[in-house]
Amino acid sequence: MNSFKDKLPPMGTLGPLIALVLACVFFASQSDRFLSTQNFSLILAQVMVVGVIAIGQTLIILTAGIDLSCGMVMALGGIVMTKFAADYGLSTPVAMACGLLVTTAFGYLNGVLVTRIKLPPFIVTLGTLNIAFAITQLYSGSQTVTDIPAGMNWLANTFTFGGATVSYGVVMMLGLYVFTWFALRETAAGRHVYAVGNSPEATRLTGIPTEKVLLWVYVLAGLCYGLAAMLGVARTGAGDPNAGQTENLDAITAVVLGGTSLFGGRGVVLGTLVGALIVGVFRNGLTLMGVSSVYQILVTGILVILAVATDQLSRKGAR
Amino acid sequence: MSGTQHNIVMQAKGLVKRYGQVTALDGADFELRAGEILAVIGDNGAGKSSLIKCLSGATVPDEGMISLDGSLIHFKSPIDARRAGIETVYQDLAVAPAMSIAENLFLGREIRRPGFAGHVLRMLDKKRMLQESIERMNDLKVGIRSMTQAVETLSGGQRQCVAVSRAAAFAQHVVIMDEPTAALGVKEGNMVLELIRRVRDKGLPVVLISHNMPHVFEIADRIHVARLGKRAAVLNPKNISMSDTVAVMTGAMKPEDIPAECLA
Numbered sequence: 001m002n003s004f005k006d007k008l009p010p011m012g013t014l015g016p017l018i019a020l021v022l023a024c025v026f027f028a029s030q031s032d033r034f035l036s037t038q039n040f041s042l043i044l045a046q047v048m049v050v051g052v053i054a055i056g057q058t059l060i061i062l063t064a065g066i067d068l069s070c071g072m073v074m075a076l077g078g079i080v081m082t083k084f085a086a087d088y089g090l091s092t093p094v095a096m097a098c099g100l101l102v103t104t105a106f107g108y109l110n111g112v113l114v115t116r117i118k119l120p121p122f123i124v125t126l127g128t129l130n131i132a133f134a135i136t137q138l139y140s141g142s143q144t145v146t147d148i149p150a151g152m153n154w155l156a157n158t159f160t161f162g163g164a165t166v167s168y169g170v171v172m173m174l175g176l177y178v179f180t181w182f183a184l185r186e187t188a189a190g191r192h193v194y195a196v197g198n199s200p201e202a203t204r205l206t207g208i209p210t211e212k213v214l215l216w217v218y219v220l221a222g223l224c225y226g227l228a229a230m231l232g233v234a235r236t237g238a239g240d241p242n243a244g245q246t247e248n249l250d251a252i253t254a255v256v257l258g259g260t261s262l263f264g265g266r267g268v269v270l271g272t273l274v275g276a277l278i279v280g281v282f283r284n285g286l287t288l289m290g291v292s293s294v295y296q297i298l299v300t301g302i303l304v305i306l307a308v309a310t311d312q313l314s315r316k317g318a319r
Numbered sequence: 320m321s322g323t324q325h326n327i328v329m330q331a332k333g334l335v336k337r338y339g340q341v342t343a344l345d346g347a348d349f350e351l352r353a354g355e356i357l358a359v360i361g362d363n364g365a366g367k368s369s370l371i372k373c374l375s376g377a378t379v380p381d382e383g384m385i386s387l388d389g390s391l392i393h394f395k396s397p398i399d400a401r402r403a404g405i406e407t408v409y410q411d412l413a414v415a416p417a418m419s420i421a422e423n424l425f426l427g428r429e430i431r432r433p434g435f436a437g438h439v440l441r442m443l444d445k446k447r448m449l450q451e452s453i454e455r456m457n458d459l460k461v462g463i464r465s466m467t468q469a470v471e472t473l474s475g476g477q478r479q480c481v482a483v484s485r486a487a488a489f490a491q492h493v494v495i496m497d498e499p500t501a502a503l504g505v506k507e508g509n510m511v512l513e514l515i516r517r518v519r520d521k522g523l524p525v526v527l528i529s530h531n532m533p534h535v536f537e538i539a540d541r542i543h544v545a546r547l548g549k550r551a552a553v554l555n556p557k558n559i560s561m562s563d564t565v566a567v568m569t570g571a572m573k574p575e576d577i578p579a580e581c582l583a
Contacts, residue, residue, distance in 0.1 A: 187441045188429040198415035206427035207398045265417045
């Protein structure tokens with residue numbers, strides 16, 4: 001009866017892209033420095049940490065969960081990597097593997113608490129947010145770890161591509177997005193993530209082990225935070241115990257701006273990349289306009305509420 | 320079926336299920352014949368849903384035996400029952416709304432591509448699943464045009480048709496339907512009843528749990544009446560009135576008072 005409407009891409013996937021283009025047009029009109037390959041390279045570099053955290057966050061939000069601990073777990077991963085290398089003289093790959101292990105273990109802990117003890121993800125990750133933050137501060141003595149091996153900066157190295165300087169970290173982020181997009185779209189495991197977020201009961205009744213799916217989602221999210229920690233360490237050239245504090249909410253903002261529903265089961269991970277770019281463009285553009293960072297936070301807050309409101313209203317329209 | 324000898328597909332004898340002090344099933348029997356729609360009716364607490372849960376693997380009976388095609392079975396979960404070829408349709412929890420019809424039909428039973436793409440990249444064969452969805456829905460004459468549309472764009476009746484079609488497509492032996500028309504309006508309910516009839520005509524026996532007497536009388540070949548944790552009687556809807564059936568269900572008419580031609 002509405003075959004034309006069926007063929008249109010849902011607003012959920014197109015909307016964020018339009019918003020990104022509009023934001024770019026606006027900032028280009030406000031600052032002549034905005035539209036330059038150099039500036040876009042900078043935006044990408046600024047977005048890469050949030051972008052990778054947001055991949056893990058997308059997986060969790062697709063299952064109708066939320067992870068408030070993402071940024072803090074990433075900070076802990078960064079501290080573990082750098083301190084293990086600096087204090088125990090571990091080689092770069094081993095130290096990084098240890099950091100990845102710690103963040104993945106935190107993901108596993110979140111997952112176990114959510115699936116086995118059936119606590120709401122909001123509460124679980126509010127708890128692990130504080131736990132990860134405290135461990136980070138205690139273990140680092142609130143000191144930045146600076147004497148890290150040069151190998152840890154490798155991901156910040158750049159090459160020139162069509163006039164723009166691109167870091168290997170940005171390439172890694174884009175690769176992770178393509179990989180996740182493929183897995184969510186083309187594999188049974190990926191479709192099961194959507195199904196669990198859509199209707200856990202119906203999914204369980206088809207014989208899919210929903211708790212196993214959920215647990216894996218939290219574990220993989222933890223791994224993403226570890227990968228983001230690698231990028232963060234490379235970008236700042238240090239282990240920063242106060243990292244992840246803006247990234248924590250920016251990652252959730254990116255997911256929501258990218259059109260993924262907080263109610264679960266709907267969304268595309270490439271939308272999250274667009275969402276992360278929207279956050280990055282706003283931060284960058286407002287900085288170029290000379291707007292203070294407090295106003296940037298204000299704008300991000302308004303953006304999130306707008307995005308969630310759009311999601312909610314379009315759901316109502318669909319029913 | 321030849322003469323009076325019926326092929327029994329599924330049978331249960333002396334099922335007992337206790338929940339603490341409450342005895343939900345108190346020696347219940349059950350018999351499902353090939354190619355029939357068997358309605359299961361009963362008051363609340365008559366043991367109707369406990370019986371169905373035992374048959375679909377959702378609960379394990381304390382005592383008694385269940386057999387499928389002549390061999391004894393011991394289901395520990397609904398997944399065991401599904402592996403044995405028994406599919407269950409639930410009242411309203413059956414589908415993932417934002418996913419397409421084809422995805423819902425194959426949820427948990429996805430088909431992967433052959434070769435490298437399927438084995439190494441673990442890619443789904445979406446084309447084949449779509450094609451098979453179209454064939455199966457055509458088979459059952461479900462008039463839904465696009466298998467790629469999200470289930471939430473369908474009406475309640477159409478959604479239930481998707482759930483019924485999924486069960487019929489994958490069931491090897493039995494389809495159990497738990498109140499499939501309860502949440503639907505008259506027209507939508509009839510659409511689902513029509514589909515249930517086609518499932519039977521394809522040769523799959525159907526167990527239909529329903530509170531809706533007109534629906535039961537319209538569609539059932541036999542009516543299993545559950546009462547006080549037992550099977551009170553199996554009635555022939557062609558020879559008994561709706562009010563007498565309700566009387567058997569409530570206990571106003573004793574099983575031994577039922578005229579012989581009304582039994583089935």
